[in-house]
Amino acid sequence: MYVRTTKRENKSGTVRYLHLAHNEWDPVKGRAVPKVLFTFGREDELDRDAIRRLVASLSRLLEPGQALEANAAPGLDFTGSVPFGGAYVLDHLWHQLKIDKIAGRVGQPKRGRPREMSATERVLFALVANRALAPSSKLAAAEWITHDVHIDALASTDDDACYRAMDWLHEVKDDLEKQVFDEVANLLNLEVDLLFFDTTSTYFELEEPDEPVARDEKGNRQDATGEGEGEGDQGPDGADAAKPAGFRTHGKSKDSRDDLPQIVIGMAVTRDGIPVRVWSWPGNASDQTLIRQVKDDMRDWTLSKIVWVADRGFSSDRNRRYLRSGTDAYIIGEKLRSGSPEVKQALSRQGRYQDITGNMRVKEVRISDTERFVICHNPEAADRDRHTREQLVAQLTELIADTDKLSDFKRGELRGKITDKPGLNRYLRTTPAGKLRIDQARIKTEENLDGKYLLRCSDPKLSAEDIALGYKALLEVERGWRDMKQVIDLRPVYHRLEERIRAHVLLCWLALLLVRITETTTGDTWPRIRRELDRLHLGTFTGPTGTFQQVTTPTKPQQDLLTKLGIPAPKQIAGLQPAPR
Structure with missing residues (x-):
């Protein structure tokens, strides 16, 4: 598919027309001939804004890297692209929380020359971003940071740098x-x-x-x-x-x-x-x-x-x-x-329930001077509990049917199998003669607990x-x-080292913190946010004068996410490296 130019003569001279065309094989002529798919009109009256919108619309059908490659200017070579949006958003939240500055403050020696923390801080952020975007081992994380994502001010790293950052994180855990x-x-x-x-x-x-x-x-x-x-x-x-x-x-x-x-x-x-x-x-x-x-x-x-x-x-x-x-x-x-005794006393007290939500009722009972007891009842949960119990009792009834005819050994063997199933065993009782029966008293007790749970509280004002x-x-x-x-x-x-395991848990906590702040602010789930942001790519192009990196144009959903988070849209050109003279 390509743009084809045709010429026509009129009174004012030669007029050029632009068409979108592709070649089709003509069996009669025995060669490929152009077939016009769409006519853009006269070249001197071309609506370039409309064409720009058309190109943008067509680019949405491509993967982000393919879209960058398709839109590359003549004379430039597209060398590849990596996801950009997820790490970009997490890095801005990281700076909003001032974790970069905190990392520069904590763990500094009280005397002597301060330690330079910028490199360690960048690796630490990259490890946190890895947990949120593409969880992997630290060795795989180093590969991911170097080749599969763009981390600002961190072009590459190795597993040794990752382990040093984790060891430092464990040292400063409490202050951080x-x-x-x-x-x-x-x-x-x-x-x-x-x-x-x-x-x-x-x-x-x-x-x-x-x-x-x-x-x-x-x-x-x-x-x-x-x-x-x-x-x-x-x-x-x-x-x-x-x-x-x-x-x-x-x-x-x-x-x-x-x-x-x-x-x-x-x-x-x-x-x-x-x-x-x-x-x-x-x-x-x-x-x-x-x-x-x-x-x-x-x-x-x-x-x-x-x-x-x-x-x-x-x-x-x-x-x-x-x-x-x-x-x-x-x-x-x-x-x-x-x-x-306290549970029995609380459940035996009479009183009215107070409706607080569509599926919750509460009743407070006073049985202690230091604690308050609140019985909560969920009618929907009560129906589920009753239905589950009826299924268990029906299954148990079928299992013990006609067991009176079995020998004591066979009956004991069945009793042992039921013991391994707590749900069934709860409603089974054994008579003094060793017969298996449904425990009706236990069923009645459980009916009184359907959909209920009991809370203790020491605050007198709540x-x-x-x-x-x-x-x-x-x-x-x-x-x-x-x-x-x-x-x-x-x-x-x-x-395997205890310090590294503790540091791994801390990395997961920091990642969860950034994820939860993102979800709370945007009102969306992280998997959906991550999927949308990962479609924002950074492409690398090389030409006669050097190399530069360009970000794909944010889509409407991506722009909305950035706006809700209070994060500015990324610059279109992220980096320039002139060719050596």
């Missing part, structure tokens, strides 16, 4: 997290009243766990009551949490991989889903003890009063006592099936509605873990 949070609070006008905390685990495909190491932060720390931490606080599998252990060690996996060594990761998140801080612990760490260390670490940040929101795994009496020390308070879920909605927002932490594992790609972790 505190100063980054201060900038995030200023940028987004955060009011940290509710702080959500939860943990997850990530496993390593190792044959053996790490060698045990004695750790100062376990076993000796005193809580607010003066009691040591070791007694009564046991880790997964009944192991003493104060027992020395390697960093990658066996524990109760939240990824259902108890057969592999793991580490435990904790994260504090605001009600808007902004990740505030991240922690890493050995794989056998117990949730019952971790939140106390988290509270102590956050106390150093001199925040105003915090209401801690946590799930049922942190509801021990010692944890609750520790969390309500000082000015802080808590909202914690309670295990309805724990059988504790309304029951605020308590319920505050706990419901704990889903933001779960969404953070989901994005950390799926979007930021926490796993697999390729490192």
Whole structure:
């Protein structure tokens, strides 16, 4: 396809006409002949703006690099293109949060000559961008930075520089997290009243766990009551949490991989889903003890009063006592099936529910002078619970039908198989004679729990509605873990040194922070934003006078994203390198 010129004679002279044409084979003439597809009109009356719009429209049908190549001026060679928009946006957010300046401040020696941090800061940002845009190992990340993306002021790097940046990040972790949070609070006008905390685990495909190491932060720390931490606080599998252990060690996996060594990761998140801080612990760490260390670490940040929101795994009496020390308070879920006197008393109290949303009702009951109890009821969840129970009971009924005719051995064998299925085993009872029956009393008890959950709160001023909605927002932490594992790609972790593993978790946290700010500001999801921004490319052209880099023209969706984020459109020419004389 090409532009063809024809000439016509009239009274004023020769007139040239422009056509869009392509060649077709003419079997009669035995040669290719031009076929006109579109006529642009007279050359002297050409609407060049219309042609420019046509070229832009046709370019949208091509890949960004192909569009740059197609639009290259005569005499220029197109050498290639790389995605530009994602790293460009993340870099601007990085500078808006002043992380580049923070990196220049923290970790400097108190005496002597200051360290030059510009190169380390650029590599650190590139590693964070890699987690958000194309998660990979550090060796692959160095290749990605050098060949597959444009990072401002970082043309290339290697794996040694990446590891040095990670080692530095681990050294300055505490100061960096505190100063980054201060900038995030200023940028987004955060009011940290509710702080959500939860943990997850990530496993390593190792044959053996790490060698045990004695750790100062376990076993000796005193809580607010003066009691040591070791007694009564046991880790997964009944192991003493104060027992020395390697960093990658066996524990109760939240990824259902108890057969592999793991580490435990904790994260504090605001009600808007902004990740505030991240922690890493050995794989056998117990949730019952971790939140106390988290509270102590956050106390150093001199925040105003915090209401801690946590799930049922942190509801021990010692944890609750520790969390309500000082000015802080808590909202914690309670295990309805724990059988504790307080749970039984709360569920037995009569009273009316108050509708707070379309699918939530709450009722507050007073059974303690130091804590408030709020029962939450979700009618939709109650219907799901009832339907699930009916299916389980029907399946169990079918399994135990006619078992009275079986021998004691066969009946015991079936009983053992059902025991391995907690959902079914919950509704099974065995008579004194060894017969298998449906536990009708258990069914009736479960009916009373359908769609309900119980909350404890130590704040006397929060309304029951605020308590319920505050706990419901704990889903933001779960969404953070989901994005950390799926979007930021926490796993697999390729490192073996504890310091590098901790630094890897910090890189994922920084990437999640930039991602969540982008989502909060634009109201869109990161996968869709990333896909759109990756279509903004940077092409490299060479000519007789040198080399230059040109950015594709931003599309309307790309312009809208940049406008919402308050980021200026990129310059069309990103770099010029004159040819050597």
